[in-house]
Amino acid sequence: MTTTTAVTLADATREVGVEIDRQFDRLLTVPDDPRADLYRAMRHAAIGGGKRLRPLLTFATANLFGVDRSCTARAATAIECIHVYSLVHDDLPAMDDDDLRRGKPTVHKAFDEATAILAGDCLHALAFELLTHPDTHPDPFVRCELVADLARASGPSGMAGGQMMDLRAASASFDIATVTRLQAMKTGALISCAVEAGAILGRLPVEGRTSLRGYARDLGLAFQIADDILDVEGDEAAVGKALHKDADAGKETFLSLLGLERAKEQAAMLVEQAIAHLHAFGAEADLLRQIARFVLERDR
Amino acid sequence: MTTTTAVTLADATREVGVEIDRQFDRLLTVPDDPRADLYRAMRHAAIGGGKRLRPLLTFATANLFGVDRSCTARAATAIECIHVYSLVHDDLPAMDDDDLRRGKPTVHKAFDEATAILAGDCLHALAFELLTHPDTHPDPFVRCELVADLARASGPSGMAGGQMMDLRAASASFDIATVTRLQAMKTGALISCAVEAGAILGRLPVEGRTSLRGYARDLGLAFQIADDILDVEGDEAAVGKALHKDADAGKETFLSLLGLERAKEQAAMLVEQAIAHLHAFGAEADLLRQIARFVLERDR
Structure with a gap:
C-alpha cells in the first residue's frame, strides 16, 4: 500500500514537471532580436527546476x-x-541577495540585474495573459475568477506583502502571530491559490x-515550518540554495520561536489537520493527501 | 474656438487627474503593520504626479x-x-538609474531598492485585481478582454520587451526601423492599450x-518623438526628471537618426495622421484630437 502510494506521487510529480517544462518551452521561444537575453533569462528561471508543488x-485539485x-x-x-x-x-x-537557486546561479548572476528585474516583470505579465486565453477555460467568468484570485494572492495582501514583512523581520522582533501572518501571506x-484554481476550473461554487481552503491553509503553514527546519538541518547541495540565512539575519522563524521539537510536532499536526479537511473526499483525493505527507518528508 | 478647445482639454486633464488620484488614494490605504512603507512607496509613486496621458x-475613448x-x-x-x-x-x-521623477525623488531614493522593487510588483498585481472586479464592468467577458489586452501590452511583446531593447540600445547601433519597433513596444x-480599453468598455467589436488603433499607433510614435525632442530641448525643472540621458548613453533615438528638423516634421505629420484616423467621428472625438495636438506642444 505504502509503495503504491509513493509511486503514485512520484509519477504525478514527474508528469507535472514534464508538462510545466513543456508549457514554458512553448511560451518562451527565444526571439531573434535584442530581447533574446530576456527570454533566455526567463527560460533559465522557469525551466527544469523546482518541486513544482503549486502546479x-x-x-x-482539478482532478477531483x-x-x-x-x-x-x-x-x-x-x-x-x-x-x-x-x-x-x-x-x-x-x-x-542569493547567488544560488535550484542548484543553478540565480538570474542576476547568470545574466545581470536589469535583465533579472525585467524577466520577473515579464513572467508576471505572462501569467495573466495565459489565464485570459480562451484555451484556459471556455467561460470568461471562470478565466476572470482565476485572474482575480491570482492577482490577489500575489499582490500586497498576499505574496509581495509577505515578502515586505519578511524584509522587515530582521530589524523587528515578530511574535508567533506575526510570523504566522507573514508566512500565510508570503508562501x-x-x-492556497494553486488549490483554489483547481476548484475554480472545476466550477465548485x-x-x-x-474544506479545500482549510486543507490549503494548513498545508501552507506546514510547508513553511518544514522550510524553516530545512534551513537549519538541510543539506545545501540537495536543497540547491544557500541555507542558515534566517538565523544569520536574526529573523524570528517558527523554529526560533518554537524550538526544533515543537516545530516538528506543529508541522506534523498541521499535516494531519490538512488531511482531515479532505474527509468528504474518497480515494480521488489521495494525491492531495500524499502531497501533504510529502511536505514533512522532503529534503529540498 | 481655440480658447474653448484649450479649456476643454485643460478641464478634462484636471478632472481625470483628480479622479485617478482619488482612485489611488482609495486603493492604497496605508495599513498599520510592517507593510506600511510598501504602501507609502506605492502612494509616493502613484499619487499627485504625471500627465495622466493614458487615463x-x-x-x-470611452466617452465616445x-x-x-x-x-x-x-x-x-x-x-x-x-x-x-x-x-x-x-x-x-x-x-x-534615475534620482528624480515627476519632480520628486524616485522611489528607491525616497525609500530603498527592495521597497521600490516590491512597490512596482504590487502595483503590477493591483492593476489586474482592479480589472477583474465586477465594478469595472458587469460582463466578465469584457473584464477578461481588458486583462488580456493589458497583460499583452505590458509583457515581453510590449512595454517590458521594449525596455529590454532600450537597455541594449546603448551597446548596439539601431536603425530607424528598430528604434520605431522599440518605441512602439516600450511606450x-x-x-494603444489605453485607447483600446475605452473601445472594449464601449463594447465596440x-x-x-x-481607426482607433491607427490613431493610437500614430499618437504613440508622435509622443515618443516629442519625448526625444524634450530630452534635448526641454527644461529639467519643468519636465521633472534628468534629461540628455539618451545622448549621454550613446543611444540612437528618432532625433539622433533624423535630426531635429526632420524629427519635428515627422512628429507633426504623425499627429495629423492620428487625427485623420478619427474622420468617421464628429465633435464627440474632439478631446482625442486635442490630446494629439497637445503631444506636440507639451513642455513636460
Missing part, C-alpha cells in the same frame, strides 16, 4: 472534478509563472470550497 | 461610447498602475477598432 496542487488536463496545465503554469517571478526578484542583491497565499 | 485617452464614468475610472487606473510600476522599475540603479503598446 501539482492545481492538478491534484474531472477538469480537462490542458486547461489545468495552463492555469498551473500561470501560477508557477508568479512563483518563479517572485524567486527571481527575491534573489536580487537589494532583496535576499501560503500562492499555495464558493460555498463548497471551505 | 485621459481611456476616458476620451457613453461608458459609465466609474467603470472607466477603474480601467484607467489599472492602466496607470502598470505605467507607474514601469517607471519605478525603470528608475532603479540597475536599469536607468506605444500601453498608449474588434472589426470596428481599426
Whole structure:
C-alpha cells in the first residue's frame, strides 16, 4: 500500500514537471532580436527546476472534478509563472541577495540585474495573459475568477506583502502571530491559490470550497515550518540554495520561536489537520493527501 | 474656438487627474503593520504626479461610447498602475538609474531598492485585481478582454520587451526601423492599450477598432518623438526628471537618426495622421484630437 502510494506521487510529480517544462518551452521561444537575453533569462528561471508543488496542487485539485488536463496545465503554469517571478526578484542583491537557486546561479548572476528585474516583470505579465486565453477555460467568468484570485494572492495582501514583512523581520522582533501572518501571506497565499484554481476550473461554487481552503491553509503553514527546519538541518547541495540565512539575519522563524521539537510536532499536526479537511473526499483525493505527507518528508 | 478647445482639454486633464488620484488614494490605504512603507512607496509613486496621458485617452475613448464614468475610472487606473510600476522599475540603479521623477525623488531614493522593487510588483498585481472586479464592468467577458489586452501590452511583446531593447540600445547601433519597433513596444503598446480599453468598455467589436488603433499607433510614435525632442530641448525643472540621458548613453533615438528638423516634421505629420484616423467621428472625438495636438506642444 505504502509503495503504491509513493509511486503514485512520484509519477504525478514527474508528469507535472514534464508538462510545466513543456508549457514554458512553448511560451518562451527565444526571439531573434535584442530581447533574446530576456527570454533566455526567463527560460533559465522557469525551466527544469523546482518541486513544482503549486502546479501539482492545481492538478491534484482539478482532478477531483474531472477538469480537462490542458486547461489545468495552463492555469498551473500561470501560477508557477508568479512563483518563479517572485524567486527571481527575491534573489536580487537589494532583496535576499542569493547567488544560488535550484542548484543553478540565480538570474542576476547568470545574466545581470536589469535583465533579472525585467524577466520577473515579464513572467508576471505572462501569467495573466495565459489565464485570459480562451484555451484556459471556455467561460470568461471562470478565466476572470482565476485572474482575480491570482492577482490577489500575489499582490500586497498576499505574496509581495509577505515578502515586505519578511524584509522587515530582521530589524523587528515578530511574535508567533506575526510570523504566522507573514508566512500565510508570503508562501501560503500562492499555495492556497494553486488549490483554489483547481476548484475554480472545476466550477465548485464558493460555498463548497471551505474544506479545500482549510486543507490549503494548513498545508501552507506546514510547508513553511518544514522550510524553516530545512534551513537549519538541510543539506545545501540537495536543497540547491544557500541555507542558515534566517538565523544569520536574526529573523524570528517558527523554529526560533518554537524550538526544533515543537516545530516538528506543529508541522506534523498541521499535516494531519490538512488531511482531515479532505474527509468528504474518497480515494480521488489521495494525491492531495500524499502531497501533504510529502511536505514533512522532503529534503529540498 | 481655440480658447474653448484649450479649456476643454485643460478641464478634462484636471478632472481625470483628480479622479485617478482619488482612485489611488482609495486603493492604497496605508495599513498599520510592517507593510506600511510598501504602501507609502506605492502612494509616493502613484499619487499627485504625471500627465495622466493614458487615463485621459481611456476616458476620451470611452466617452465616445457613453461608458459609465466609474467603470472607466477603474480601467484607467489599472492602466496607470502598470505605467507607474514601469517607471519605478525603470528608475532603479540597475536599469536607468534615475534620482528624480515627476519632480520628486524616485522611489528607491525616497525609500530603498527592495521597497521600490516590491512597490512596482504590487502595483503590477493591483492593476489586474482592479480589472477583474465586477465594478469595472458587469460582463466578465469584457473584464477578461481588458486583462488580456493589458497583460499583452505590458509583457515581453510590449512595454517590458521594449525596455529590454532600450537597455541594449546603448551597446548596439539601431536603425530607424528598430528604434520605431522599440518605441512602439516600450511606450506605444500601453498608449494603444489605453485607447483600446475605452473601445472594449464601449463594447465596440474588434472589426470596428481599426481607426482607433491607427490613431493610437500614430499618437504613440508622435509622443515618443516629442519625448526625444524634450530630452534635448526641454527644461529639467519643468519636465521633472534628468534629461540628455539618451545622448549621454550613446543611444540612437528618432532625433539622433533624423535630426531635429526632420524629427519635428515627422512628429507633426504623425499627429495629423492620428487625427485623420478619427474622420468617421464628429465633435464627440474632439478631446482625442486635442490630446494629439497637445503631444506636440507639451513642455513636460
